[in-house]
Amino acid sequence: MTAAWLLLVILLLAWGWMDALRARETxxxxxxxxxxxxxAQLLDETVALQHLWFARDGRGRVHWRRTYGFEFxxxxxxxRQGMVVVLGRQVTSLWLDHPDGPIYMPSQHxxxxxxxx
Numbered sequence: 001m002t003a004a005w006l007l008l009v010i011l012l013l014a015w016g017w018m019d020a021l022r023a024r025e026t027x028x029x030x031x032x033x034x035x036x037x038x039x040a041q042l043l044d045e046t047v048a049l050q051h052l053w054f055a056r057d058g059r060g061r062v063h064w065r066r067t068y069g070f071e072f073x074x075x076x077x078x079x080r081q082g083m084v085v086v087l088g089r090q091v092t093s094l095w096l097d098h099p100d101g102p103i104y105m106p107s108q109h110x111x112x113x114x115x116x117x
Contacts, residue, residue, distance in 0.1 A: 019064070024049070027068045027084045030091045034082075034105060035072050038098065043071040043079060055087055063088035074099055 027047045035042040047068035055065035066086045071079045082096040094105040 020066075022089055023064070023066050023086045024068070026089055026091060027066070027086050030094060031068075031070050031072075031082060031084055034094055034096065038072075038074075038096070038103070040072045040074050040080075040096075041076060043073055046070065047084065050083070057087055057090075061088075072096065 024047060028045075031047055032042050032045075047070045049066060050069045051065075051067040053065050054062050056062055064087075068084050068086065070082045070084065072082055073079060078099075080097045080099070082094070084094045085092045092106075096103045096105075
């Protein structure tokens, strides 16, 4: 019986780790797309988890709500901040500190309108 519980715990940890990797990849692809649209450079080609909590989607289901931060540059020299929110595996909003003023890109199709990349 102990081996079965240990196996269950290992499987749950592996599932959680894979879910986190998929959410991070979704965030990274959407940040890269937004930077390309603005003709900006996504610095370090990465996003960093800043906040993790539960939230409900438009259907009332509970998912992990992950907020990732990233940096981008308009000129290759200065660093600007950005943030992307992923609910489950769907991007719900993306914010960039653009030199001409902050840019907020909410999901255009309700929760999860950006898709998975």
